[in-house]
Amino acid sequence: MRKNYLVVAVIMFSGLMLMSMRTPSVNASGFIKQSTVKDNIEVFADTLSWKLLGEIKYVKKASDDYPEGVMFPVVNSTLKAKSKKTIVMSGFIIPIDNKTYALSKNVFASCFFCGQAGPETIMGIKFKDPNMRLKTDQYVTLQGTFRYNDSDVDDWIYHIENAVIVKQ
Numbered sequence: 001m002r003k004n005y006l007v008v009a010v011i012m013f014s015g016l017m018l019m020s021m022r023t024p025s026v027n028a029s030g031f032i033k034q035s036t037v038k039d040n041i042e043v044f045a046d047t048l049s050w051k052l053l054g055e056i057k058y059v060k061k062a063s064d065d066y067p068e069g070v071m072f073p074v075v076n077s078t079l080k081a082k083s084k085k086t087i088v089m090s091g092f093i094i095p096i097d098n099k100t101y102a103l104s105k106n107v108f109a110s111c112f113f114c115g116q117a118g119p120e121t122i123m124g125i126k127f128k129d130p131n132m133r134l135k136t137d138q139y140v141t142l143q144g145t146f147r148y149n150d151s152d153v154d155d156w157i158y159h160i161e162n163a164v165i166v167k168q
Contacts, residue, residue: 046082046085046086046087046088047087047088047089048079048082048087048088048089048146050091050105050121052076052078052079053079053105053120053121053123053158054118054120054121055076055078056073056074056075056076056120056157057073057074058071058072058073058074059071059072059074060072063153065153065154066153070153071153072150072151072153073119073120073149073150073157074150075148075150075157079146079148079158080148082146083146083147083148084145084146084147085145085146086143086144086145086146087143087144087145087146087160088141088142088143088166089103089123089141089142089146089160090139090140090141090142090167091103091104091105091123091139091140092104092105092106092107092108092137092138092139093134093135093136093137093138093139093140094108094122094136094137095134095136099130100124100125101125101127101132101134102122102123102124102125102156103122103123103125103140103142103160104121104122104123105117105121105122106121107137108136108137119156119157120157120158122156122158123156123158123159123160124155124156124158124159124160125142125144125159125160125163126144126159126160126161126162126163127162127163127164128144128162128163128164129164132165138168139168140165140167140168141165141166141167141168142160142163142164142165142166143163143164143166144160144161144162144163144164145160145161145162146158146159146160147159147160147161
């Protein structure tokens with residue numbers, strides 16, 4: 001009986017060791033590099049994290065629509081450097097209307113709209129294929145072009161444009 005447990009333990013340990021041998025390459029900024037092949041050329045995309053997106057500050061400023069002042073986001077320099085670059089991001093799909101979706105750190109029941117999180121926990125999505133149909137709380141990994149917004153308080157802070165699903 002002990003021999004059976006030993007064999008199972010050795011097999012499990014071997015499997016874990018094999019899985020840990022393939023580590024993703026990491027660049028100097030600590031981003032995991034994910035590669036895809038496009039037109040026979042390997043293209044690398046930085047994988048963003050919700051933790052990094054959450055490293056944001058706000059400053060109160062007056063605007064035409066809000067003369068008494070409103071909180072504008074101050075995006076960190078690491079994210080500013082990623083603007084207009086290809087990134088990979090994972091999260092939960094939140095439908096906004098029949099054609100528009102957002103990517104959320106949290107499921108719909110505890111997303112930004114329900115008061116359980118801040119606006120930095122959601123990204124607007126513009127799919128390459130405008131006819132995408134997805135389900136609420138579907139967990140996906142998207143690849144697309146990153147864009148941030150620090151000037152329009154009526155828009156998302158973060159966006160992923162020309163998005164394609166790379167994993168669901």
